[in-house]
Amino acid sequence: MTDTTTINPSAERIVFAAAELFRRQGFAATGLKAIATEAGLPIGSIYHHFPGGKTELGETVIRITGAGFQELVETIIDAGTNLVSGIDDAFAGAAATVEASDYADACPIATLALEIASTNEPMRQASDRAFTGWIDALTGRIEAAGCDRKTARATAISVLSLLEGAFLFSRASRSVEPLHAAGTSAVALVRAAISD
Amino acid sequence: MTDTTTINPSAERIVFAAAELFRRQGFAATGLKAIATEAGLPIGSIYHHFPGGKTELGETVIRITGAGFQELVETIIDAGTNLVSGIDDAFAGAAATVEASDYADACPIATLALEIASTNEPMRQASDRAFTGWIDALTGRIEAAGCDRKTARATAISVLSLLEGAFLFSRASRSVEPLHAAGTSAVALVRAAISD
DNA sequence: GTCTATAATTTGATAGAC
DNA sequence: GTCTATCAAATTATAGAC
Helix, strand or coil: CCCCCCCCCCHHHHHHHHHHHHHCCCCCCCCCCCCCHCCCCCHHHHHHHCCCCHHHHHHHHHHHHHHHHHHHHHHHHCCCCHHHHHHHHHHHHHHHHHCCCHCCCCCCCHHHHHHHCCCCCCHHHHHHHHHHHHHHHHHHHHCCCCCCHHHHHHHHHHHHHHHHHHHHHHHHHCCCCHHHHHHHHHHHHHHHHHHC | CCCCCCCCCHHHHHHHHHHHHHHHHHHCCCCHHHHHHCCCCHHHHHHCCCCHHHHHHHHHEEEEEEHHHHHHHHHHHHHCCHHHHHHHHHHHHHHHHHHHHHCCCCCHHHHHHHCCCCHHHHHHHHHHHHHHHHHHHHHHHHHHCCCCCHHHHHHHHHHHHHHHHHHHHHCCCCCCHHHHHHHHHHHHHHHHCCCC
């Protein structure tokens, strides 16, 4: 399973069904049978498209949804009149999405990544690649806004850490207060970084 | 299961065994049989001490380890010459612990909290209570250092979000860079908050 | 309180017909 | 490629002897 450019074949339906269940229930708690049912296919189809079983499916879900989340955030940030307001918009959008989904849909891969970090090396590497993509993309934008590369990278990691931590606290408390507080702090950090 | 003041009875052994396995493998991936084996007891003992089954055990683990983590962080912060250097020490200590455990031991409840946030209300409330304790404790210290209550709370939430997000990125990348970057940003946020 | 045995269900995975 | 049937193992949970 390498490409996802084809339009709505079975493999894609499986990936999207798995992504939704993994995000809401976690990786270990989601059975392949539940994924097959949600995708409207028998379980044999999963093994046809993902011979590596649950781990290969997990890797694919992390890669696809990680790239999708990055693209979404990049689009919001780049639509802002400048980097600072773009980041402000990203946190506000995250808060709106989390609230609209009744605190179910936050980061598409954080739960998976924590579950398997110490027990499944292929999936851990997939999550690392996804996060690295996010960090590099944000680092480039902060650097371009006027900041040395080292500070830009540390700031990018901090902004994304604020987002991930706030996702956790928002889901646990069923409140968007953490995302608003973290957004304010992220804006302050970026403003300070590019005004040096 | 309410108290844990008694010295090393079976219930306590069960809680500690479960805490270690939950932290490293997650909640759903850890079976009660594995917990019983790790605790050196038969599975029947778990149901004797925790009639509510896995959920009641999960709630207890969250409560106990959440309180323990709070106490640990408070001790480190309060040992610093001032709040800012105390927070710096806390992030440095977290990085050292994560690295020493080969990137297995980070936040004791984050993985659990994300796994069950949308599917197990008693456990979700337990995680919310634990996080609220951390936020309140840090808010009080920032306020005492010279800051209005509203800013202190937003800063506390941001500092803890930085820590949680950095835990995630550190485990996924098997690197302490995120914890160092987040620590630097946390120090900057607190410094700015108390110098208003 | 401890421990054994077991029920009922679900898990990931495989084989093979179509 | 699709789908059915099935396996061996693991899951939570319970009943009851000691």
